[in-house]
Amino acid sequence: MNDRRIIQPRTLKGFRDFLPDAMQSREWLIDTARAVFRSHGYVPIDTPALEYTEILLGKGGAETDKQLYRFEDNGGRDVALRFDLTVPLARFVAQHFGELGVPFKRYHVGPVWRGENTQRGRYREFLQCDFDTIGTESLAADTEAALVIHDIFAALDIGEFTIHLNNRLVLAGLLSELELAEHTADVLRSIDKLPKIGRDAVAGELRELVGASPAQADRLLAALTVTGTNEEVLARVAELAGGAADAGVAALTEVVAGLAAAGVAPSRARVDLSIARGLDYYTGTVFETFLAEIPEIGSVCSGGRYDDLASIYTKQRLPGVGASLGVDRLLAALEEIGKLDTSDAGPSILMTMFDGSRSADYVGVAASLRRGGLSVELYPEARKLGSQLKYADRKGHRLAVIIGGDEWSAGTAQVKDMVSGDSQTVELGTLEETCHRLLGTTPR
RNA sequence: GUGGCCGUAGCUCAGCUCGGUUAGAGCGCCUGGUUGUGGUCCAGGAGGUCGCGGGUUCAAAUCCCGUCGGCCACCCCA
Numbered sequence: 001m002n003d004r005r006i007i008q009p010r011t012l013k014g015f016r017d018f019l020p021d022a023m024q025s026r027e028w029l030i031d032t033a034r035a036v037f038r039s040h041g042y043v044p045i046d047t048p049a050l051e052y053t054e055i056l057l058g059k060g061g062a063e064t065d066k067q068l069y070r071f072e073d074n075g076g077r078d079v080a081l082r083f084d085l086t087v088p089l090a091r092f093v094a095q096h097f098g099e100l101g102v103p104f105k106r107y108h109v110g111p112v113w114r115g116e117n118t119q120r121g122r123y124r125e126f127l128q129c130d131f132d133t134i135g136t137e138s139l140a141a142d143t144e145a146a147l148v149i150h151d152i153f154a155a156l157d158i159g160e161f162t163i164h165l166n167n168r169l170v171l172a173g174l175l176s177e178l179e180l181a182e183h184t185a186d187v188l189r190s191i192d193k194l195p196k197i198g199r200d201a202v203a204g205e206l207r208e209l210v211g212a213s214p215a216q217a218d219r220l221l222a223a224l225t226v227t228g229t230n231e232e233v234l235a236r237v238a239e240l241a242g243g244a245a246d247a248g249v250a251a252l253t254e255v256v257a258g259l260a261a262a263g264v265a266p267s268r269a270r271v272d273l274s275i276a277r278g279l280d281y282y283t284g285t286v287f288e289t290f291l292a293e294i295p296e297i298g299s300v301c302s303g304g305r306y307d308d309l310a311s312i313y314t315k316q317r318l319p320g321v322g323a324s325l326g327v328d329r330l331l332a333a334l335e336e337i338g339k340l341d342t343s344d345a346g347p348s349i350l351m352t353m354f355d356g357s358r359s360a361d362y363v364g365v366a367a368s369l370r371r372g373g374l375s376v377e378l379y380p381e382a383r384k385l386g387s388q389l390k391y392a393d394r395k396g397h398r399l400a401v402i403i404g405g406d407e408w409s410a411g412t413a414q415v416k417d418m419v420s421g422d423s424q425t426v427e428l429g430t431l432e433e434t435c436h437r438l439l440g441t442t443p444r
Numbered sequence: 445g446u447g448g449c450c451g452u453a454g455c456u457c458a459g460c461u462c463g464g465u466u467a468g469a470g471c472g473c474c475u476g477g478u479u480g481u482g483g484u485c486c487a488g489g490a491g492g493u494c495g496c497g498g499g500u501u502c503a504a505a506u507c508c509c510g511u512c513g514g515c516c517a518c519c520c521c522a
Contacts, residue, residue, distance in 0.1 A: 118513095
C-alpha cells in the first residue's frame with residue numbers, strides 16, 4: 001500500500017528554487033532597475049530562451065562553446081540555450097532593424113544558462129539584466145549608460161559604490177606605444193587579474209605569456225596604476241602614452257565631465273586604467289562597478305562600448321554601448337553584508353475570518369477595502385483567532401480586521417494594530433477611512 | 445574541465461577519530477494553558493530514507509568505492 005516509489009525531489013547542479021523571501025529581494029532589485037531604465041527612455045524586450053546554435057556560436061570562442069547547453073530538438077534542429085542577452089540582442093536588432101529605428105534603447109531581464117562550474121554567486125542558470133543603446137556613436141550614450149548604473153545603485157540605497165571607468169583606446173594607445181599591441185587579448189586578461197594577484201605577479205605573467213621585457217611590463221603597470229583625481233590620472237596617462245592614447249583620453253574626459261554635470265559624486269565615478277574587461281568585443285568606454293563594503297565579490301555591473309554589435313547577422317553597422325547588472329552576484333553580495341531587506345511589502349491588512357458560513361460577507365468587506373486602495377489579505381478559513389493573528393504577525397501585516405458575531409450584528413468592525421497591540425471598534429462604514437488613517441495612506 | 449573540503453530533523457549543528465542498545469541539542473513548527481485576540485512565559489507533541497547507490501561486517505550515521513549536490517581555488521565571468 002505504502003510502497004509506492006517516491007521520486008526524490010532535487011534540482012540540478014547550479015539551478016535553484018527561489019523561496020518567497022529570496023524572490024521578493026529579486027523583484028525589489030529588478031523593479032528598482034526597471035524604474036531607472038524607464039526614466040531614461042529605455043524600453044523592454046524579450047527573446048526566446050532557445051536559439052539556433054549557429055546564432056549563438058556565431059561569435060565567441062571555444063570557451064562559450066564548452067559552456068553551451070546544446071541539443072537536438074524533436075524536429076532535428078541543432079539548438080542551444082542562450083548564454084547571455086547580448087548575442088540574442090544582436091540577432092534581434094539585425095532581424096527587426098527596419099521596425100526599430102535608431103537610436104534603439106532597450107532593457108532585457110531574463111535567465112541565461114552556462115554549463116560551467118558553480119561557486120558562490122555563480123550558477124548555471126542565472127538572471128541577467130541588460131540595457132543597451134544601439135545605433136549611435138555619441139559619447140552622450142556612454143555617459144548615460146554610466147549614469148544609469150549610478151542611478152540604479154543610488155536608488156537601491158545599499159551603501160557606497162564606485163563605477164570604474166576606462167577606455168579601450170587608452171589601453172590600445174599604451175600597448176602600441178609599448179609595442180605590445182599584437183598581444184592585446186592576453187595582456188588585457190592579465191591586467192584584469194591585477195587586484196587579485198598583485199602587481200608583481202601580473203608583471204611576471206606578462207613576461208612569460210607575451211614575452212614582455214621587464215621594462216615594458218614596468219612602464220605598462222606604472223601607467224595603469226596611476227592614482228589621483230580623474231583629471232590628474234588622465235593628464236598623466238596622456239603623457240605616458242606619448243599621444244598614442246589621445247582619442248581615448250578625450251573620450252574619457254568627456255564622459256567624466258558629463259557625469260560630473262549630472263551631479264555624480266567624484267568618488268562614485270573614477271577613471272581606473274586597470275579595468276580591462278576580458279571580453280574582446282569592447283572597443284571604447286568600459287565600466288565595472290564595485291560595492292565599497294564588499295569589493296572582493298567583483299564587479300556587480302559591467303559593460304562598455306562596442307563598434308559593431310551584429311556584424312555577423314547583418315551588413316548594417318550597429319555601434320552601441322550598454323551594461324549588464326549581475327543580479328545574482330549582487331544579491332549574494334547584499335546578503336553577505338546584511339543589506340537585504342527581508343521584511344516583505346505584502347498586503348498590510350489581514351482580514352480575519354470568524355464564521356465560515358459567512359465567508360461571502362468577509363470577501364465582500366475585503367473587496368471593498370481593496371477598491372479603496374488598501375492591500376488586504378483574507379484568511380481562508382475560520383480557524384482559532386489566535387492562529388490567525390499569529391499568521392498576520394508572521395506575514396508582517398500591520399493591521400488585523402476582526403469581525404465576529406457581535407460586530408456583524410452591531411454593524412461594526414474591530415481594527416487591531418499589530419505593532420502596538422491596540423485595537424478599536426468602528427462602524428463598518430468608516431472602516432476604510434480608519435485603516436487609511438492608521439496606515440498613513442490616502443484613500444483612492 | 446582540473447584539484448581540495450563538505451553533505452545528520454524546516455534551519456544551525458553535535459555524534460563519525462577507536463563500527464554495537466529506541467540518532468541528539470538549540471531555533472522553528474503544531475497543540476494546550478488563555479471556550480473571540482499574535483509577538484513573552486509554561487507544558488506537551490509532530491518531524492530524520494543519517495544526500496543516494498553499492499561494498500566490507502554478526503552489526504555501518506560511523507570504514508571503503510561510486511554517484512548526486514554544496515562550498516573553495518584555478519579558469520572564465522555576472
